[in-house]
Amino acid sequence: MPKIKYILARLIVPATTIILVTQLIFMTREITWRMILSTINDLTWWQTIMLVVFGFLSVLVTTLNDVFLAKWQNYRIEKNELYQRAWLINVFNINAGFAGTVSLLLRRILFFDQNRPNQLKPYFQMYVLSLSGLLVASVCAFIALFLKVIPGFDGSMVWLVAILIIVGIIGMISFIPGLHLWQGMKRYVAKWFIGTSCLALLLQMGLFVVIGVTIGVSSIQVGMMMLLFVIASTIAFATMTPGSWGSFDVALLLLLSNIGLSQGKAVVWLILYRVFYNLLPLLSALLLLSYRLSHKINADYRGVPHYVAGIVTHRVITLTLYLLGFLFVLSGTMPDIAQRVMGLNRFVRLPSIYVVANQLPNIVLGFLLLISARGVANQVARAYESTILVLGLVFIYILISYQYITPVIFITVLLVAFIMSKKTLYRQQFIHSWEQQVVDGIIWGVLIISYVLLGVSNAPFVQHHFHNLKHTGLMPSVHWWLTGAIVILIVSVFRVVLLRYLYAHQQQLGVSFDEERLNHMLAVGDTHYTNLAFIGDKRFYYYQVNNHDVLAVQFRIINNKAMVMGDPFGDASYYSEGMQQFVEDSDALGYIPVFYEVSERIAMLAHEFGYDFFKLGEEAQVLLDEFSTAGKKMQNIRSVVHQAARGGFEFNVLQPPFSQDIMMQLRTISDEWLAGREEKGYSLGFYDDRYIQRYPIAVLEKNSRIEAYATLVTSHTEQQMAVDLMRFTKKSPNGVMDVLFVNTIAYAKAQGLTTLNLGMSPLANVGQHRQSFGRERLANLVYQFGSKVYSFEGLHHYKSKFTKNWVPMYIAYSRKSWILMVMIGLLKIDNKGVARAPEIKVVYDKDNVF
Incomplete structure (x- = not known):
């Protein structure tokens, strides 16, 4: 038997909750979300703001109990931390409180670091005193019904009596001498908790009444609204459902239906009350809780979660700005399509009024959003203020021009999210990369070209020549096309101004x-x-x-x-x-x-x-200790060297500074070798008198005249000599560079170096395997079939005469x-x-x- 009682005691609350929620669903089965959202959307922006403030204020006053509790119990806790904990406790208790048990549990958890003897007693005392507001309201309602001030609700007096009895029993139990429940309670503390309770209930009742007045419930007097609220609250308390969900709603719907209010209106009234008193504060509490948990998790995992979250948030905001800008331009150029996509605006049909009031600001703001999106995508710190300004203008424009609250809420959320993600904008300047110019050019080009084409297709002379062309219906009149040039000009001016701002301080x-x-x-x-x-x-x-x-x-x-x-x-x-x-x-x-x-x-x-990378080619590096002209493979090179010696060619290494005569010879050979071609640079040395004077030059001379030369660069760290600038005359015999290289190798070895670098062979041994990257496989095709443009294979074959030691070189890019x-x-x-x-x-x- 005791076991059965234990089970029934545990099942009574969830069973009651299920029954009440089922009853609520049954009563509202004919109410659609479209009807509810339509009513909510009909609220003006100032009405929405007023109800939001009223709802948060109704919850905020309950946190005063915890602020005073901390002062009363001498908690050592910072104010900001105290306010956060108080908000979490009271919001979650409002939405999930089981006769105060949730509030006791939450305070036990969130004030765990404030070690106090008999810590639960102050929490229980505060909870009992927090019932004062409902007790006072129930007494007033009972008196009003008893004196027939508000007739017609005599049947509800039983609930008022029940709440009085319940509170009376709780009060009597609390004063049992052996329990000492009120020990330590001071009079000024009790007055504070009682006053806060009454104020909180008064604000909740006020929010309920204000919502009724806002949605146009004129058939019910304010006094009647207050009475209904008190009766429903007493029923909810007596049934002890979580956060008064279910019982309060069912009771209120029954009471409102008894006085003749339509069920649709009653549901909307109830939904708005739940949204502004329960859901929005609950959402804020969940965000606060997520924020606190994220900081703890972020600290535990060394900052990785916040880093990932920042990247995701930044990309979502960037994408949203692009889509919003695109839709704004779309609503200014193709309103019928935009209206179907966005469902936001009720457009004026007069062309001249439309162009001034809707088309121009929509297009300008749309393109400003696209530019801002580019600055945000580039994570430029300077884009923060400009994007805030653009979003502010969008917010003001929506308040003035649009009839719905939905876009206002959307822009507000976007603005708040952008402000919170300020740290992701860290770059000191804006540089519009070629990749980004291509993407932005496509977006801008599609929008502008579509706008012009639509104007042309709706022009009278086009429709006159093409009788079968149906009017697209996308533009109210030809006035759109005629004013297009002005619109584009204004957009261009704003674009220049915003881009100059982003480009500043390079x-x-x-x-x-x-x-x-x-x-x-x-x-x-x-x-x-x-x-x-x-x-x-x-x-x-x-x-x-x-x-x-x-x-x-x-x-x-x-x-x-x-x-x-x-x-x-x-x-x-x-x-x-x-x-x-x-x-x-x-x-x-x-x-x-x-x-x-x-x-x-x-x-x-x-x-x-x-970074990604791939192989560019290979450098030919001659190992000086291993190089020799002996052997059958070097027979041709030996022959060329001997012929050059017999022909009177002499090898020398000239040291700077060089005489005017030598510089004249070098320049003449260079000009002849270039034959009008443009000199290369960056990765290659080029002929310049000042540059040539910096390094030794290996020359082949005949009759004291230079026939071929190469500048020599030495890396002492690498113990390597490299051949840089190479030039030779047209009349020089074949193999002159072979002779120059063989002698240079001997010279480098005599200098005590280990290698001679003959330079890179582009694309050599790149992408030869089937499993290579696609870009490397493509490079291999260029290497094999691109000899008409550049002799890749010929260069590799020539350098292979001197060495088989090839060192790969790479390019790495983001x-x-x-x-x-x-x-x-x-x-x-x-x-x-x-x-x-x-x-x-x-x-x-x-x-x-x-």
Whole structure:
């Protein structure tokens, strides 16, 4: 028997709740969501704001109990933290309270860090006193019914009597001497809790009445509304359903139907009360709880959750701005389609009024949203204020022009989400990349071309010549097309203004050429590509440790791409840190590094930063200790060398500075070799008097006249000599470069170096495997069938005569970049880039200066 009582005691509350909810569904089965949403949507924006404020204020006053509780019990807790906990406790208790048990449990959980003896007693005391408001209201309602002030509700007096009895019993139990439930309670504390309870109930009742007046319930007097609210509240309390859901609603619907109010109106009244008193505060509490939990989880997982959430939020906001801008332009150019898509506006049919009041602002705001979306997509900090301004203008325009509350709520949510995601906008400047220009150009082009075509198709002369062409109905009149030019002009002006704002305060990445600083860095560590730093077409980024340069990269800017030439140079132990800092600093300024002709080590480091890479080709590196002209395979080269010696050719290495006569010979040979072709640069040395004067030159002379030459660059860090600029006369015999290379190899070996770099063979051994990347397979086809344009195979075959030691070289690029745009950027900077190389100040060799 005791077991049965225990089970029944546990089942009575959920059973009652299920019965009441079922009854509520049965009573409202003919009410559709379309009807409810239509009524809610008919609220004006100021009515919605008023009800939101009233609803939150009704809940907010209940948090005063916890604020006073903390002061009464001397809790040591910061005010902001206290307000957050108080809001969570009271909102969840309002929506899920079982006769105060939820409030006791929540306070026990959320105030766990405030260790106090008999901690539950103050919570119970506060709960009992919080019933004062309902008790006072029930007494007043009972007196009103007893005195026949409000006739017709005599049957409801039983509920009022029940609540009085229940509260009376609770009060008597609390005063049992042995329980000591009121021990420690002071009079001023009790007065505070009682006053707060009465104020909270008064505000809830006021919200209920205001909603009734707002939706136009004129058949019920205010006093009657207050009485109905009190009776329904007493019934809900007596049945002890969670948060008064179900019992309050059923009771209220029955009471309202008894006085002749239509069921649809009653349901809307009830729904609005639940939305503004329960759901919106509950949503805010859930958001607050999510915020608190996210901070805890974020701390536990070292910031990864917030990072991921920031990325997702930023992308959602960006996509929303693009879609919103597109729909705004659509509503200004094709209102019938936009009306079906958006369902937001009731358009004016007079053309002239429409153009001024709807078409122009819709199109202007739409394109401003598209520009703002681009700034937000680029994560530019400067886009924050401009986007706030644009969204503010959209918000004001919607309030004035649209009749529905739905878009107002949507824009408000978007604006709040954007403000909260401010940290995702970190870049210091806006750079419109080629990839983004293509995407934006397609969007803008489709919108503008569609607008013009629709205007043309609706023009009188078009319809006159094409009688079978039906009017599209997408444009109210030809006035749209006639005013199109003005609209586009205004949009263009706003576009220029907003883009100039985003482009303001452009900063350069890195620093310009500083020979003294560069030479100091090269003395720490160089590569066989660092000679290209002196052709004068690049900028430099220096990574510092304790304010001292330890690593540097050379690069050239094209659009938003920082084209890095070769491996970093300096202290190799800082490759990882220096490259990471370079990538981050570039990103902050809106640039994306591209690492061109880099070693496998650098390609792998770039891959760790989220970069893709593929093989560009291979460098021919002659191992000097292993090179020999002996053997059958070198027979042709030996023959050429002997013929050159018999023909009077002499090999020499000239050291700078060079005489005027030598410079004249070198320039003449270079001009003849170029034959009017444009000089290349960036990844190749080019002929310039200042640049030539920097390095030794290997020459083949005949009768004291130079016939062929090559500039020699030495990397002491790599113990390697590289052949840079190569030129020869047209009358020089075949094999002259073979002779020059063989002698240069001997010279490099005599200098104590280990390798001679003959340069890269583009696309060599790239994409030979079926499993290779598609882009590498395509490169292999170019290598095999592109000999008419560039002799890829011929160059590889020629260098193979001197070595079989091939070192792969790579290009690494960000996944944010399109490989096509990367290649276009490389083609555009593959030129001399400067009129003259920098003037010589000081040149370092192994002994520092010569």
